[in-house]
Amino acid sequence: MISADRADRLRVAGLRWHPRSGDRFVIRRAGLDDEVYTISDMMIEPHQFSTGTVLGFNGTTEWALDSVAQEDALWLPGEDQLRELLGGTFRRLARSSEGYEVVIELAGRAQQVFTASAAADAYADALLALVGAAVDRQD
Structure with missing residues (x-):
């Protein structure tokens, strides 16, 4: 969670x-x-x-x-809800030595990796980055 x-x-x-x-x-x-x-x-x-x-x-x-x-x-959104909110930017979820990695790709940018001990937190960190990128583009 x-x-x-x-x-x-x-x-x-x-x-x-x-x-x-x-x-x-x-x-x-x-x-x-x-x-x-x-x-x-x-x-x-x-x-x-x-x-x-x-x-x-x-x-x-x-x-x-x-x-x-x-x-x-x-x-407290669940993993499925966070993944859905990431939409087409989501590439994969994988286990890592630190827990879980979520990989997203924003248009025209390299893939970004977000690592956390819980998969849901890795998804949340990726979504925070996605929201931040959207705000940056509006400025």
Whole structure:
């Protein structure tokens, strides 16, 4: 699973979350940020309101929580979601002596390698570089 630090850096870089079943997240509040929650159509559902998205907790599983604003939740995208966001730049994932390597290729540039102990973190680092490259091109 992606680290909360990398997830926070992705959010700051502009990654937007559209909650769907199976997504994992943490709640950025004291005492709650060590728990990872999973959206499930049966337990935690996103509800769209004119004021924003609210993640509603159904049933008795999380009896102390009724709902939480999406802004208070930090999305922890999975490997498949990160790979999808990399799109056509993604070349491969491989094991390395340090853990995992993700290789991407930006148009007109050499391949870039991102290494981390967890595959999801290597994907996240590659996505951060991709977002940074897109911002650089806009400047």
